[in-house]
Amino acid sequence: MSGRKFAFFKNRNNKGYLFILPFFLVMLTFQIYPIISTLNLSFTAPLNMFENKFVGIANYERLLTNEIFLKSIFNTWFMWLLGFIPQMIFALGLAVILYEWQVWGKDAFRTIFFLPNLVTAASIGVLFAVLLDWQTGTLNHVLLTMKIIDEPINWLSKSGMARGSVAFIQWWMWFGNTAIIVMAGLSSISGELYEAAFIDGAGKVQTFFRITLPLLRPILLYIVITSLIGGLQIFDIPRVLTNGRGAPDNAITTMVLYLYNQAFKNFNIGYAASVAYTLFFMILFFSIISFKLISGKKQKGDDEI
Amino acid sequence: MSIRTKMMALAALLLVTALPVFATGGQEEAAVSQNPAEMSGKIVVWSFTDEVGGMIEHFNQKYPNIEVEYVVIPNQDEVYLNKLVTTLRSRDAVPDVFTGEAAFFRQFVEAGFWEPISDAPYNAEELKDNLVPYVVGLSRDANGKMTALSWQATPGAMFYRRSIAKEVLGTDDPAEVSKWTSDINKYYELGEMIKEKYNGEKFLVSGYTDMAQFIYNQRKVPYVVDNTLTVPGSLIEYMELAKDMRTNKVEGGVGTWSPAWFSGMADASVFTYILPTWGLHYVLKPNAEPEASNGEKEFSGDWGLCVPPAAYSWGGTYIGISRFSEKKDLAWAFVKHIGSDPEFAKYWAEKTGDFVGNLNVVKEIKDDFADPFLGGQNHYEYFYNEVKKIDVSRVGPWDFQIENAWGDQVELYANGEKTKQEAMDGFVTAMADILPDVKVVFEGR
Numbered sequence: 001m002s003g004r005k006f007a008f009f010k011n012r013n014n015k016g017y018l019f020i021l022p023f024f025l026v027m028l029t030f031q032i033y034p035i036i037s038t039l040n041l042s043f044t045a046p047l048n049m050f051e052n053k054f055v056g057i058a059n060y061e062r063l064l065t066n067e068i069f070l071k072s073i074f075n076t077w078f079m080w081l082l083g084f085i086p087q088m089i090f091a092l093g094l095a096v097i098l099y100e101w102q103v104w105g106k107d108a109f110r111t112i113f114f115l116p117n118l119v120t121a122a123s124i125g126v127l128f129a130v131l132l133d134w135q136t137g138t139l140n141h142v143l144l145t146m147k148i149i150d151e152p153i154n155w156l157s158k159s160g161m162a163r164g165s166v167a168f169i170q171w172w173m174w175f176g177n178t179a180i181i182v183m184a185g186l187s188s189i190s191g192e193l194y195e196a197a198f199i200d201g202a203g204k205v206q207t208f209f210r211i212t213l214p215l216l217r218p219i220l221l222y223i224v225i226t227s228l229i230g231g232l233q234i235f236d237i238p239r240v241l242t243n244g245r246g247a248p249d250n251a252i253t254t255m256v257l258y259l260y261n262q263a264f265k266n267f268n269i270g271y272a273a274s275v276a277y278t279l280f281f282m283i284l285f286f287s288i289i290s291f292k293l294i295s296g297k298k299q300k301g302d303d304e305i
Numbered sequence: 306m307s308i309r310t311k312m313m314a315l316a317a318l319l320l321v322t323a324l325p326v327f328a329t330g331g332q333e334e335a336a337v338s339q340n341p342a343e344m345s346g347k348i349v350v351w352s353f354t355d356e357v358g359g360m361i362e363h364f365n366q367k368y369p370n371i372e373v374e375y376v377v378i379p380n381q382d383e384v385y386l387n388k389l390v391t392t393l394r395s396r397d398a399v400p401d402v403f404t405g406e407a408a409f410f411r412q413f414v415e416a417g418f419w420e421p422i423s424d425a426p427y428n429a430e431e432l433k434d435n436l437v438p439y440v441v442g443l444s445r446d447a448n449g450k451m452t453a454l455s456w457q458a459t460p461g462a463m464f465y466r467r468s469i470a471k472e473v474l475g476t477d478d479p480a481e482v483s484k485w486t487s488d489i490n491k492y493y494e495l496g497e498m499i500k501e502k503y504n505g506e507k508f509l510v511s512g513y514t515d516m517a518q519f520i521y522n523q524r525k526v527p528y529v530v531d532n533t534l535t536v537p538g539s540l541i542e543y544m545e546l547a548k549d550m551r552t553n554k555v556e557g558g559v560g561t562w563s564p565a566w567f568s569g570m571a572d573a574s575v576f577t578y579i580l581p582t583w584g585l586h587y588v589l590k591p592n593a594e595p596e597a598s599n600g601e602k603e604f605s606g607d608w609g610l611c612v613p614p615a616a617y618s619w620g621g622t623y624i625g626i627s628r629f630s631e632k633k634d635l636a637w638a639f640v641k642h643i644g645s646d647p648e649f650a651k652y653w654a655e656k657t658g659d660f661v662g663n664l665n666v667v668k669e670i671k672d673d674f675a676d677p678f679l680g681g682q683n684h685y686e687y688f689y690n691e692v693k694k695i696d697v698s699r700v701g702p703w704d705f706q707i708e709n710a711w712g713d714q715v716e717l718y719a720n721g722e723k724t725k726q727e728a729m730d731g732f733v734t735a736m737a738d739i740l741p742d743v744k745v746v747f748e749g750r
Contacts, residue, residue, distance in 0.1 A: 267412070
């Protein structure tokens with residue numbers, strides 16, 4: 001019996017499967033099974049905390065007509081773009097300055113810019129909640145002492161301010177990290193190209209747009225895609241900045257925060273699962289789009305050569 | 306990749322997917338042994354505060370051979386609730402016993418997480434005559450069976466600073482102060498007086514949200530009846546009150562449970578705290594006078610108990626046996642001891658000043674209770690009278706989420722971010738997310 005059972009592995013070439021088996025078992029248990037189980041859940045609605053009933057695609061129908069979910073999509077994109085665009089500009093600028101101009105103490109600057117990224121996002125959210133607090137916050141205290149305002153301002157109750165804060169934190173946390181990646185990209189551009197450009201009489205600005213930027217494209221693609229995936233999943237900072245329910249008035253409810261609140265505050269697991277699947281396809285879709293947009297031209301160029 | 310390997314991968318996938326189906330186990334009937342000393346074993350108890358931890362010592366005096374492992378999982382951000390729900394969904398035998406708070410425990414009852422204890426071998430119905438009726442009533446499931454007990458009943462009160470009362474009203478007598486606090490209009494007026502007296506540096510109440518409990522308790526019927534959620538008129542009035550208080554700076558603008566809310570207890574900047582029975586010994590004492598509540602100092606006696614504008618009950622922790630426990634006899638011994646034993650109730654009342662759920666004990670001790678924290682005032686007598694007013698026929702499983710959603714909109718209205726109509730529309734939108742099948746109507750509109 002046992003001889004026949006293991007006959008498959010007698011073949012030396014098949015032994016390799018034994019070695020990759022642990023990985024696949026872990027992946028099946030902790031990745032594939034949850035993914036399938038989530039899909040299954042997304043077609044159910046809870047009867048109580050214990051039992052679910054099958055409801056077909058009702059969750060998805062509800063989701064796509066839900067005001068708060070649509071708002072959360074807008075919030076997510078809005079806050080991501082509001083943080084990402086300045087982050088990109090800052091990172092490019094800083095990287096070029098630090099790399100090309102050989103600024104004195106550039107390693108120290110690099111470290112300082114990177115520091116906010118070392119602190120967990122949740123702690124930074126708490127920190128900003130304390131700074132912006134209405135009654136006891138540092139910002140109001142400073143402004144009051146400097147006589148800029150007469151009365152404390154309830155910052156986090158204003159939707160614009162709350163969204164702005166999230167975007168600002170995202171920018172502040174990530175521009176250093178992005179700058180370092182861009183610098184790594186810059187160092188891979190051959191110095192000969194710059195030399196040639198210099199000899200041909202190109203200025204700094206021309207060199208930047210004609211040489212640096214095009215050759216940075218793969219790195220920029222990497223940054224855009226990782227930031228997009230991270231940005232669409234933003235959760236921790238909105239979660240801790242206000243009361244966790246996306247206050248004020250769902251202004252900073254992001255898609256993942258919405259998912260979380262549905263699953264773990266309203267205990268509507270099936271509905272939350274349908275949010276998760278919608279989010280998954282959305283990220284997939286936009287990742288493909290951004291990949292095509294940025295790398296498309298280059299591949300065409302490759303073909304011509 | 307051969308077909309065979311593909312088949313294997315598929316089989317592994319099916320196996321993993323099918324696991325939960327086979328994981329549903331049968332349940333065993335528990336036999337309840339009679340002699341406490343003979344019962345032995347280990348049970349695991351989960352709760353969201355350390356309160357129950359202080360009860361194990363007394364339990365072990367009677368049941369020396371039952372080891373109790375006590376696990377505290379704080380419920381901030383619903384962590385306790387989620388951990389418990391996930392555990393029970395997986396039908397784990399641990400914990401044997403767990404607690405639930407009034408704000409969410411009806412969910413447990415409806416889901417059947419707790420073992421019904423009305424019938425043999427538990428026979429909890431025999432105990433109920435000694436217990437506060439509303440506490441027993443609230444634990445009943447759809448079949449009318451009791452599911453959990455509680456060591457406490459939680460009528461509400463209001464606590465005030467005697468020194469501020471003396472300066473503003475000229476007296477700190479609880480009866481005199483209650484004349485000002487027992488009516489919402491007089492209470493507001495008192496707030497104006499405090500604001501003027503201290504130039505806006507001291508406040509009547511930390512934040513208007515403190516008043517939410519007695520306002521929510523004014524509803525006459527459950528929020529949700531036959532898939533229709535009726536917002537009571539009292540909640541709409543609450544919006545106006547909140548906005549008035551915030552605009553006129555009668556309240557301090559501090560949210561309940563925020564750090565500033567706690568520090569207001571110690572720095573004498575707030576006149577009243579609206580808290581129930583447990584709020585006195587569990588929240589107010591340790592935060593207002595931490596040294597004295599550790600026994601390092603005498604209480605100053607600067608606090609008093611007065612009558613709030615409306616009667617209410619807030620919170621209350623229930624304790625029951627997990628449906629999936631494999632040691633239900635031991636678990637029941639623990640639940641029964643904490644939830645009904647008169648000796649324990651007396652011990653607990655004297656140790657903490659908490660208002661216990663065993664009425665025989667309450668009657669026995671209520672007349673000669675004097676709390677040094679309250680300047681020698683007898684809060685037990687007051688709570689004994691208040692507990693009779695509690696009506697729990699209007700408690701439903703989603704109260705917590707409904708009240709939170711309403712509170713969010715009240716805050717937006719009070720801050721001037723929204724108009725009243727926008728706030729009410731915002732509530733309808735929020736409820737559509739929590740209870741999608743329920744229609745929202747506003748009383749009197």
